[in-house]
Amino acid sequence: MALPKNIERVSDTIWEISPSYKEGMRVPARIYATEKLLHDMDHVVFDQITNVATLPGVTRYALCMPDGHFGYGFPIGGVAAMDAEEGVISPGGIGFDINCGMRLVLTNLTYDDVKPHLKELVDKLYDRVPAGVGSTGFVRISKNEFRQVIEQGARWCVHHGYGWEEDLELTEESGCIEEADSSKISDKAIDRGFNQIGTLGSGNHYLEIQVARRENILDEELARLFGITIPDQIVVMFHCGSRGFGHQVATDYLQVFLRVMESKYGIKILDRELASAPFDSPEGKAYFSAMKGGINMSFANRQVILHRIREVFSGVFGRSPEDLGMHMVYDVAHNTAKLERHLVDGKMKSLLVHRKGATRAFGPEMEALPARYKKVGQPVIIGGSMETGSYLLVGTAGGHQTFYSTAHGSGRTMSRTKARKLWRGQRLQREMEDRGIYVRTASWSGLAEEAGPAYKDIDAVIAATEQAGISKRVVRFIPIGNVKG
Amino acid sequence: MPFEFLEDIATADIAFRAWGKDLEETFTAAADATMNVMVEELESIDPREKKELRLENDHLDMLLFDLLQELIYYKDAEELLLRVRQIEIQEKDRLHVLKGVASGEKIDRNRHRFRVDVKAVTLHLFRLEKTENGWETLVILDI
Numbered sequence: 001m002a003l004p005k006n007i008e009r010v011s012d013t014i015w016e017i018s019p020s021y022k023e024g025m026r027v028p029a030r031i032y033a034t035e036k037l038l039h040d041m042d043h044v045v046f047d048q049i050t051n052v053a054t055l056p057g058v059t060r061y062a063l064c065m066p067d068g069h070f071g072y073g074f075p076i077g078g079v080a081a082m083d084a085e086e087g088v089i090s091p092g093g094i095g096f097d098i099n100c101g102m103r104l105v106l107t108n109l110t111y112d113d114v115k116p117h118l119k120e121l122v123d124k125l126y127d128r129v130p131a132g133v134g135s136t137g138f139v140r141i142s143k144n145e146f147r148q149v150i151e152q153g154a155r156w157c158v159h160h161g162y163g164w165e166e167d168l169e170l171t172e173e174s175g176c177i178e179e180a181d182s183s184k185i186s187d188k189a190i191d192r193g194f195n196q197i198g199t200l201g202s203g204n205h206y207l208e209i210q211v212a213r214r215e216n217i218l219d220e221e222l223a224r225l226f227g228i229t230i231p232d233q234i235v236v237m238f239h240c241g242s243r244g245f246g247h248q249v250a251t252d253y254l255q256v257f258l259r260v261m262e263s264k265y266g267i268k269i270l271d272r273e274l275a276s277a278p279f280d281s282p283e284g285k286a287y288f289s290a291m292k293g294g295i296n297m298s299f300a301n302r303q304v305i306l307h308r309i310r311e312v313f314s315g316v317f318g319r320s321p322e323d324l325g326m327h328m329v330y331d332v333a334h335n336t337a338k339l340e341r342h343l344v345d346g347k348m349k350s351l352l353v354h355r356k357g358a359t360r361a362f363g364p365e366m367e368a369l370p371a372r373y374k375k376v377g378q379p380v381i382i383g384g385s386m387e388t389g390s391y392l393l394v395g396t397a398g399g400h401q402t403f404y405s406t407a408h409g410s411g412r413t414m415s416r417t418k419a420r421k422l423w424r425g426q427r428l429q430r431e432m433e434d435r436g437i438y439v440r441t442a443s444w445s446g447l448a449e450e451a452g453p454a455y456k457d458i459d460a461v462i463a464a465t466e467q468a469g470i471s472k473r474v475v476r477f478i479p480i481g482n483v484k485g
Numbered sequence: 486m487p488f489e490f491l492e493d494i495a496t497a498d499i500a501f502r503a504w505g506k507d508l509e510e511t512f513t514a515a516a517d518a519t520m521n522v523m524v525e526e527l528e529s530i531d532p533r534e535k536k537e538l539r540l541e542n543d544h545l546d547m548l549l550f551d552l553l554q555e556l557i558y559y560k561d562a563e564e565l566l567l568r569v570r571q572i573e574i575q576e577k578d579r580l581h582v583l584k585g586v587a588s589g590e591k592i593d594r595n596r597h598r599f600r601v602d603v604k605a606v607t608l609h610l611f612r613l614e615k616t617e618n619g620w621e622t623l624v625i626l627d628i
Contacts (some may be wrong), residue, residue, distance in 0.1 A: 028487040054552075054585075056558035068495065070494075070496045070497070070498075072498065072607035072608060072625060072627065073607075073608075073610070092608075092609075095627075096605040096627045097604055097627070131523070132594075132602065133523045133560070133592065133600075134523075134560050134561060134564050134566075134592045138563070188558055188562070191558070192561035192562050193561070196561070201602055202628070203602065203604075204497065243561075243605075244557075245562035247605045247627070248558070250605065251606070254608065255547075258547075258608075272609075272611065273589075273607055273608040275608070279613045362577045373520070376501075412496040415493065415499075416495075416496075416497070416498070416499050416601070417490040417492045417499060418492040418493075442599060443600055443601060445525065445598045445600045446600055449601065479488065
């Protein structure tokens with residue numbers, strides 16, 4: 001597919017589309033990618049990211065990360081920072097799966113320790129962490145208690161015995177974003193989510209046992225600081241979000257914004273999925289408070305899943321999770337809008353940074369980092385396809401160019417509908433097992449849709465983020481066991 | 486089936502086209518397409534429980550959006566898989582009103598084979614149009 005005619009190379013990894021490309025663009029759009037990644041990118045990305053550049057209050061650039069692909073409203077991989085006074089907030093810039101994100105957990109086990117128990121571990125994880133369509137979790141609470149969960153996030157879980165105090169420190173926002181307001185949330189959203197804590201969901205959500213091979217330690221000093229200290233160390237990485245609850249919050253406010261956007265605020269958009277309201281408006285503020293509830297539900301979800309993972313490992317190895325060294329490295333959010341302060345043209349400004357399928361990647365010395373990572377920067381956890389590998393990176397000072405944001409995955413290149421025609425789940429499972437990756441899935445066709453070749457080359461995507469200076473590689477992990485939603 | 490899944494639109498999500506000779510048929514086809522993204526064999530959903538549907542919206546296409554969202558809601562809130570069995574769509578005082586019945590049953594992992602969960606109906610490229618032979622819709626579901 002042809003690139004837009006007036007796309008210009010700013011550097012080997014930055015490409016710019018000027019505001020003359022489309023009527024209404026307030027700022028240029030910038031795409032972070034190598035030339036090859038750019039040429040392979042779905043052309044819809046260019047249309048979507050330039051639509052984002054038309055939104056009121058968009059500051060400096062509408063940005064797309066190297067894993068960018070076809071989204072709705074924003075492309076997946078889209079980042080836009082809106083002026084907090086004059087800008088908008090848009091559910092289409094956050095995604096329906098609010099705070100879909102990644103968590104990385106250490107063990108002090110090696111590949112040789114785990115290999116004889118791999119099937120048992122994956123089978124038990126599959127039993128204990130429900131996945132797939134409409135699955136429900138083991139945490140049985142009333143709808144009123146659920147309102148506490150969405151205001152307190154992972155803190156609620158730790159206080160109820162699902163996790164350790166240190167887990168909170170190692171989660172973005174310490175596992176609880178302030179000022180989530182359950183009174184701004186519909187009963188429908190509560191109905192959809194209150195029994196889903198501790199469930200993976202489906203699609204690209206997964207839980208994976210991975211190994212850090214010696215040759216894949218790319219920065220030894222940082223790896224050590226992040227807890228990767230022994231040869232062939234086993235880690236657990238998982239990806240999931242705020243489940244039906246977050247999806248309903250986004251759906252509710254999408255409709256609220258559609259009703260008031262043009263009639264009350266005179267905002268015109270190029271895609272209804274970009275429905276917006278001024279951030280400083282009753283509707284905008286209500287969504288922000290409700291969306292924070294989605295952020296907290298997702299932190300709680302990952303916290304309870306972590307608890308289950310610790311239980312499973314502990315049961316299989318007959319040792320306590322503490323003894324197995326099952327500390328978290330970090331927990332990162334993908335789909336959020338957060339109020340942050342960034343330097344723009346020499347002035348500190350308050351910006352509402354929308355990241356949709358993009359990871360926050362704070363550099364060294366930035367506020368909000370846990371004390372132990374303050375000197376080096378934020379751990380960034382990026383999952384690849386189930387067949388290839390994943391990465392642990394670190395945020396860099398160079399991240400200022402993207403409001404300290406980087407990629408979130410490898411990014412898809414093929415539609416689900418096409419992938420399920422090309423592969424069969426059962427056969428793929430057998431082939432992966434032959435290659436040393438044991439997979440359990442809630443859906444055979446869902447597994448086929450996640451086949452490795454449906455994704456971009458993770459190594460190329462990650463290399464592009466490092467080349468652009470927005471994040472730096474620390475460790476590459478190889479999958480050996482996977483629970484697929 | 487009066488719907489088809491599209492290979493060349495959307496990557497991480499799922500796009501479909503659904504059609505019918507009138508609005509009722511088109512809405513029913515779109516509802517089945519949405520359910521078929523989650524459940525491989527629609528015939529495996531037995532009509533054991535009934536839900537009355539009553540939805541209204543100023544915009545006809547958003548009425549369809551509401552219907553599909555309703556099915557997604559019941560799937561999570563009550564673990565119910567539903568198919569639209571009978572509907573009637575009318576316009577009253579510039580308001581589009583849908584009345585009808587959906588029926589289905591609770592998720593049964595032994596009998597229902599699942600594909601992927603639907604998170605939401607997106608509005609990207611969403612359209613409902615009158616055609617020569619009736620109506621047609623294009624929907625992208627967030628997965």
